[in-house]
Amino acid sequence: MRDRHLCFLIGETGRNPNAAAQLAPQPSVRGGSHSQPAPLLFFLVPSPSESSKASRTQRAAAMASPDAEQPAPTEPARWRDLDMLLSRPGNLVEASFDPSPTLRDLLGSLVEVLVVGAGGLGCELLKDLALSGFKKLHVIDMDTIDVSNLNRQFLFRVQDVGKSKAEVAAKRVMERVSGVNIVPHFCRIEDKELEFYSQFHIIVLGLDSIEARSYINSVACGFLEYDSNDNPLPETVKPMVDGGTEGFKGHARVIIPGTTPCFECNIWLFPPQVKFPLCTLAETPRTAAHCIEYAHLIKWDEVHSGKPFDADDAEHMQWIYSEALKRAELFGISGVTYSLTQGVVKNIIPAIASTNAIISAACALEAFKLISGCSKSVSNYLTYNGLEGTHIKVTDFVRDKDCLVCGPGTLIELDTSSTLAEFIKMLEEHPKLRISKASVTHEGNNLYMQSPEVLEQMTRPNLSVPMFELLKGVPCATVHATGMAENNGKKVSSLRKLRVAFKGVEASNMDTTESS
Amino acid sequence: MINLFKIKGQKKEEAASAAGKAPVKKQSAGELRLHKDISELNLPKTTSISFPNGKDDLMNFEIIIRPDEGYYMGGTFVFTFQVSPSYPHEPPKVKCKTKVYHPNIDLEGNVCLNILREDWKPVLNINTVIYGLNLLFTQPNDEDPLNHEAAVVLRDNPKMFEANVKRAMAGGYVGQHYFPRCA
Ligand SMILES: [Zn+2]
Numbered sequence: 001m002r003d004r005h006l007c008f009l010i011g012e013t014g015r016n017p018n019a020a021a022q023l024a025p026q027p028s029v030r031g032g033s034h035s036q037p038a039p040l041l042f043f044l045v046p047s048p049s050e051s052s053k054a055s056r057t058q059r060a061a062a063m064a065s066p067d068a069e070q071p072a073p074t075e076p077a078r079w080r081d082l083d084m085l086l087s088r089p090g091n092l093v094e095a096s097f098d099p100s101p102t103l104r105d106l107l108g109s110l111v112e113v114l115v116v117g118a119g120g121l122g123c124e125l126l127k128d129l130a131l132s133g134f135k136k137l138h139v140i141d142m143d144t145i146d147v148s149n150l151n152r153q154f155l156f157r158v159q160d161v162g163k164s165k166a167e168v169a170a171k172r173v174m175e176r177v178s179g180v181n182i183v184p185h186f187c188r189i190e191d192k193e194l195e196f197y198s199q200f201h202i203i204v205l206g207l208d209s210i211e212a213r214s215y216i217n218s219v220a221c222g223f224l225e226y227d228s229n230d231n232p233l234p235e236t237v238k239p240m241v242d243g244g245t246e247g248f249k250g251h252a253r254v255i256i257p258g259t260t261p262c263f264e265c266n267i268w269l270f271p272p273q274v275k276f277p278l279c280t281l282a283e284t285p286r287t288a289a290h291c292i293e294y295a296h297l298i299k300w301d302e303v304h305s306g307k308p309f310d311a312d313d314a315e316h317m318q319w320i321y322s323e324a325l326k327r328a329e330l331f332g333i334s335g336v337t338y339s340l341t342q343g344v345v346k347n348i349i350p351a352i353a354s355t356n357a358i359i360s361a362a363c364a365l366e367a368f369k370l371i372s373g374c375s376k377s378v379s380n381y382l383t384y385n386g387l388e389g390t391h392i393k394v395t396d397f398v399r400d401k402d403c404l405v406c407g408p409g410t411l412i413e414l415d416t417s418s419t420l421a422e423f424i425k426m427l428e429e430h431p432k433l434r435i436s437k438a439s440v441t442h443e444g445n446n447l448y449m450q451s452p453e454v455l456e457q458m459t460r461p462n463l464s465v466p467m468f469e470l471l472k473g474v475p476c477a478t479v480h481a482t483g484m485a486e487n488n489g490k491k492v493s494s495l496r497k498l499r500v501a502f503k504g505v506e507a508s509n510m511d512t513t514e515s516s
Numbered sequence: 517m518i519n520l521f522k523i524k525g526q527k528k529e530e531a532a533s534a535a536g537k538a539p540v541k542k543q544s545a546g547e548l549r550l551h552k553d554i555s556e557l558n559l560p561k562t563t564s565i566s567f568p569n570g571k572d573d574l575m576n577f578e579i580i581i582r583p584d585e586g587y588y589m590g591g592t593f594v595f596t597f598q599v600s601p602s603y604p605h606e607p608p609k610v611k612c613k614t615k616v617y618h619p620n621i622d623l624e625g626n627v628c629l630n631i632l633r634e635d636w637k638p639v640l641n642i643n644t645v646i647y648g649l650n651l652l653f654t655q656p657n658d659e660d661p662l663n664h665e666a667a668v669v670l671r672d673n674p675k676m677f678e679a680n681v682k683r684a685m686a687g688g689y690v691g692q693h694y695f696p697r698c699a
Pocket residue numbers: 261262263264265266400403404405406407
């Protein structure tokens with residue numbers, strides 16, 4: 001996950017335009033989509049026994065100011081609205097839904113939820129999930145609190161600046177919502193082993209980068225296994241709810257690996273970030289942003305011979321600002337300010353607290369529905385736009401059946417004695433694959449590369465080694481092969497996911513989960 | 517989808533089989549796509565590739581171009597490629613390691629090639645970029661300058677530009693800038 005510090009001024013800031021919501025993209029939409037009725041969002045917040053207008057206002061005030069004293073409502077009353085959702089049958093419930101007053105207890109005592117990110121969206125998510133009956137939560141974030149976060153990351157106070165977001169957020173929500181346990185993880189998402197992620201029943205994402213989403217998606221989809229008919233095995237499905245906001249826009253989507261599109265299936269929803277041509281920056285700057293990018297991308301290296309630029313170093317930022325200002329004066333361009341400099345360099349666009357609240361509410365509701373089955377899930381991508389009126393739209397995106405991350409791949413059975421060379425031969429002969437000249441990779445180990453020559457030489461010795469040995473003796477594993485495959489009589493380059501299973505090797509439950 | 521009662525039943529099995537597991541490295545979709553790009557590289561005869569970190573790090577590599585025509589014939593130019601896990605969503609980061617007198621490459625090694633920035637599309641690949649870099653040496657372009665002085669000389673006095681390129685590649689000064697030998 002990319003470093004996401006926001007260490008600067010007060011000002012409404014959030015990061016990375018790429019990261020979040022793209023507005024209701026149109027292509028490859030299948031059929032109609034059903035929206036969730038918005039009022040449901042509001043039922044979810046447990047209310048005290050008297051649901052008079054006055055007490056609601058009080059409750060809102062208490063939430064807005066967690067430091068205020070507020071007697072904890074008595075348990076049954078507190079969860080009354082939630083219990084209604086869980087104990088009544090209906091026409092819109094999931095087929096598996098079995099209404100019962102004990103569901104809330106199960107929800108609280110059994111379901112482990114991971115919230116990824118404790119920033120603007122993460123703070124909201126933790127609060128919403130805790131108030132929706134989830135009691136076993138974990139939160140992971142590598143960031144520390146910056147003064148500029150305080151305007152919207154409402155769990156944090158001035159005295160928290162510099163502390164771990166995950167730790168402070170967990171503590172605050174536990175103080176406010178009795179009976180909830182939140183375990184904070186102050187680290188990078190990549191620092192955790194797969195075992196850590198496997199313990200959760202659902203993962204809720206409040207992230208602002210494509211990279212981090214893509215990573216969590218690959219982890220969650222990595223647990224997915226298929227049966228021999230390429231149907232996902234329900235017990236290996238690790239659902240995700242992904243939220244993202246960008247200014248007045250946001251999205252909430254439900255990813256059920258093997259059933260709905262995964263993040264990678266629709267990665268094209270996130271267009272590459274707009275980049276200015278370097279020569280425009282060097283020769284013909286026309287805007288304040290051009291001047292700032294010139295100082296950032298060209299001038300810095302010219303002057304600092306190899307010293308890397310650190311966007312979180314205030315001195316570095318000040319230097320970029322003053323250089324950009326000089327450049328702007330030279331070309332008669334106005335508008336370079338310190339905060340614009342930060343905005344351009346760190347790719348910041350304004351973050352709106354209410355967008356976070358709306359998207360988080362939608363995400364928490366989806367998590368609640370996925371787990372309880374008390375209503376059908378959104379299918380499968382909700383976009384919200386609070387600009388020029390308010391628009392909410394749900395789009396039913398379709399899976400990429402050949403997705404390398406969530407697709408079933410092709411099952412190949414091998415003897416433990418089969419060598420890599422024999423395996424490559426099998427790929428050529430396999431009726432579903434017919435991949436010639438395959439290069440093979442496994443979890444970042446390049447087992448064999450047909451090209452370029454340097455890599456072919458380095459990997460050639462593997463050809464005579466049994467696959468069982470190359471895959472470190474696991475009963476089954478996912479490998480990827482690249483090569484020329486036949487498609488409608490034409491040879492096209494392709495990249496395929498393969499499930500390799502070794503004949504006669506016992507696969508225990510967890511091992512298969514792990515290596516697929 | 518996920519049924520609470522199912523979760524309840526699952527609980528026991530999980531506890532039973534939570535034995536020690538070796539951490540598994542996750543391969544990003546970007547790495548896989550890069551693996552495909554690299555295994556399908558079709559290098560022009562002017563170009564070679566090397567992997568300073570060995571066969572399992574494809575995300576960092578070097579491209580060496582030895583132009584066989586044009587102003588830069590006889591020179592050897594090294595480019596470093598840094599590919600992020602978000603590839604091909606993000607273009608590779610390419611820098612020229614060899615100090616070169618060139619209108620579209622500045623003295624810090626920044627390269628002005630449209631497909632590396634404003635015109636990058638995920639359908640492009642490493643081959644396209646290598647092709648583009650080769651083009652820079654056969655067709656330096658005075659219209660998109662990063663090295664302004666070199667661009668002006670190329671436009672106004674191609675003969676002098678040719679002489680300057682030769683001097684720089686042989687190791688010497690062009691104007692105030694010293695260029696180490698790369699021919
Ligand atoms: Zn997918």
